[in-house]
Amino acid sequence: MRNISIVAKVVGVALVMAASSQVMAESKPAAASVTVKNTFELVVAKPLAFGTVRISADPAGTKLATVVVPADVSIAPSATTAAPAAAQILTPGEPGEVTVAGVAAFSNLKIVFPSAAVDLVPAKAAPGSPAFTMNTFEAFITSGTNASKKYAAGTVELTADSEGAAGFNFGATLSTSAVATTQAYQDVEYSGSFPIEVTY
Amino acid sequence: MKKNVLCMWLGVSCLLMATPLTANLYIEEPLLFGTIIIRDNTIPGSVTVPAYGHPSSSGGVLILEPGRPAELIFSDYPPYIELTITPMLPVQTSVVSGDTEQFTLGNIDLPKSIITDSTGVAKVKMGGTLKTSGAGGYYLNTEYKAVFYLDVTY
Numbered sequence: 587m588r589n590i591s592i593v594a595k596v597v598g599v600a601l602v603m604a605a606s607s608q609v610m611a612e613s614k615p616a617a618a619s620v621t622v623k624n625t626f627e628l629v630v631a632k633p634l635a636f637g638t639v640r641i642s643a644d645p646a647g648t649k650l651a652t653v654v655v656p657a658d659v660s661i662a663p664s665a666t667t668a669a670p671a672a673a674q675i676l677t678p679g680e681p682g683e684v685t686v687a688g689v690a691a692f693s694n695l696k697i698v699f700p701s702a703a704v705d706l707v708p709a710k711a712a713p714g715s716p717a718f719t720m721n722t723f724e725a726f727i728t729s730g731t732n733a734s735k736k737y738a739a740g741t742v743e744l745t746a747d748s749e750g751a752a753g754f755n756f757g758a759t760l761s762t763s764a765v766a767t768t769q770a771y772q773d774v775e776y777s778g779s780f781p782i783e784v785t786y
Numbered sequence: 787m788k789k790n791v792l793c794m795w796l797g798v799s800c801l802l803m804a805t806p807l808t809a810n811l812y813i814e815e816p817l818l819f820g821t822i823i824i825r826d827n828t829i830p831g832s833v834t835v836p837a838y839g840h841p842s843s844s845g846g847v848l849i850l851e852p853g854r855p856a857e858l859i860f861s862d863y864p865p866y867i868e869l870t871i872t873p874m875l876p877v878q879t880s881v882v883s884g885d886t887e888q889f890t891l892g893n894i895d896l897p898k899s900i901i902t903d904s905t906g907v908a909k910v911k912m913g914g915t916l917k918t919s920g921a922g923g924y925y926l927n928t929e930y931k932a933v934f935y936l937d938v939t940y
Contacts, residue, residue, distance in 0.1 A: 609939055609940070610939065611937060611938065612809065612937075612938050613874070613936065613938070614935065615934075615936075616811075616856070616858070616873075616933075616934055616935070616936055617813075617817070617931060617932065617934070618817035618856070618891055618916070618932045618934070619817075619818060619930065619932070620819035620820065620821075620833065620889060620930050621820070621821045621930070622821075622823070622824060622925045622926065622927055623822075623823060623850055623927055624824055624925065624927055625927055688850075689823075689850075690823050690849060693823075693825075693848055750850070786825035786826075786848065
């Protein structure tokens with residue numbers, strides 16, 4: 587009986603020692619998440635308008651008359667005649683306006699205009715009638731740290747504000763047709779579309 | 787007869803003592819890396835949410851909406867013991883659907899060990915770093931999740 591008690595005590599102590607020195611290990615699941623949003627809102631709040639012009643093309647398509655609408659609203663639109671092509675502004679045009687929202691706060695954005703000229707044509711045109719071409723796009727920043735400056739890729743960037751918004755105006759140069767034609771421009775609206783790309 | 791009773795008692799005791807406590811891990815707040823923009827995935831980039839402090843990003847990653855660290859509660863542990871927590875990393879994220887580049891969760895910002903209180907509870911904040919592939923592929927506009935395990939020893 588006494589032996590049993592001793593055995594029990596020894597085993598008991600051994601168990602306590604074993605329990606106290608036992609290392610418990612377990613794995614618990616956890617999770618993490620992230621959301622990617624590479625897109626943002628870009629709205630052309632106002633299209634670029636060259637106004638109303640009196641204009642004629644060089645029948646040979648050699649000389650080009652131009653109408654310039656600067657992106658900076660403080661600079662008036664101008665027309666340049668190159669006889670026999672001629673251009674005269676009747677009602678001045680206005681630069682287009684673009685607003686950007688939902689971008690990363692204070693991020694620098696690049697503006698990419700078409701590298702090739704864009705044609706402006708009437709809704710209905712007679713065969714061989716002249717069109718306009720639009721090129722030399724430019725942007726004028728209207729918000730952020732570089733507000734009131736002409737955009738220059740790599741040097742004067744479009745910068746988003748603390749709310750992730752930015753804005754700029756854009757202008758371009760309208761030229762008469764460089765294609766030989768015997769027809770005159772019609773008294774109608776000429777229009778064209780082109781992409782404006784804003785990227786990080 | 788008495789020996790048999792003793793052996794049975796010892797056997798039951800051994801079983802009871804070998805059974806681990808039913809400890810729990812409650813994730814009061816999950817680890818969120820927020821909403822980010824992958825501006826350029828041709829270079830390595832990352833977003834870091836520290837356990838304490840402000841989220842930051844590097845490389846081609848921009849933060850649109852900052853994330854926040856997780857808040858973990860370890861409960862039903864013995865009182866006043868040291869828990870050693872080891873994240874089983876790295877793991878890759880996954881999406882519900884779509885073919886896209888994935889992130890790698892390669893680092894967790896967590897104290898290596900914590901001490902439970904008198905009630906066997908320990909609270910801790912957990913941050914981490916998520917890395918982009920940097921392989922030039924495209925990331926879909928969607929939510930990415932990473933599931934990983936925390937090894938808890940005491």
